[in-house]
Amino acid sequence: MNTQAAPKQILFVGIGLLVIGILVRKMTSFSLAGLMLILVGVGFKTFYILAAIRSGVYKPGRELWLLFVGLGLFLGGLYMRRTDFVINPLYLILTGLTMKVLYVVRFIQLVRQSRQEE
Numbered sequence: 549m550n551t552q553a554a555p556k557q558i559l560f561v562g563i564g565l566l567v568i569g570i571l572v573r574k575m576t577s578f579s580l581a582g583l584m585l586i587l588v589g590v591g592f593k594t595f596y597i598l599a600a601i602r603s604g605v606y607k608p609g610r611e612l613w614l615l616f617v618g619l620g621l622f623l624g625g626l627y628m629r630r631t632d633f634v635i636n637p638l639y640l641i642l643t644g645l646t647m648k649v650l651y652v653v654r655f656i657q658l659v660r661q662s663r664q665e666e
């Protein structure tokens with residue numbers, strides 16, 4: 549596949565918007581603006597990953613379970629905060645975030661490895 553890969557700046561802008569959105573939601577009363585920043589940041593990161601797949605720089609493999617299980621635990625923990633669940637939902641949220649970070653680290657390793665082989 550000779551489709552052009554997205555520039556890394558898109559990934560960094562996406563991560564930046566995500567962090568800024570979280571900070572805006574937690575530190576101000578503009579929760580809707582924070583949510584919009586988070587969603588745009590997630591969109592940028594998703595675009596970058598899909599562009600890397602289409603260009604052939606990244607070939608998804610077994611590491612995707614980290615992303616999907618981590619996302620499930622994170623969202624499940626957020627939902628459980630409003631209930632009396634046996635497990636503290638903070639543990640689910642932190643485990644989910646850790647798994648998502650591990651996916652990002654593995655993604656970066658695979659992309660670097662792919663670019664070095666070229």
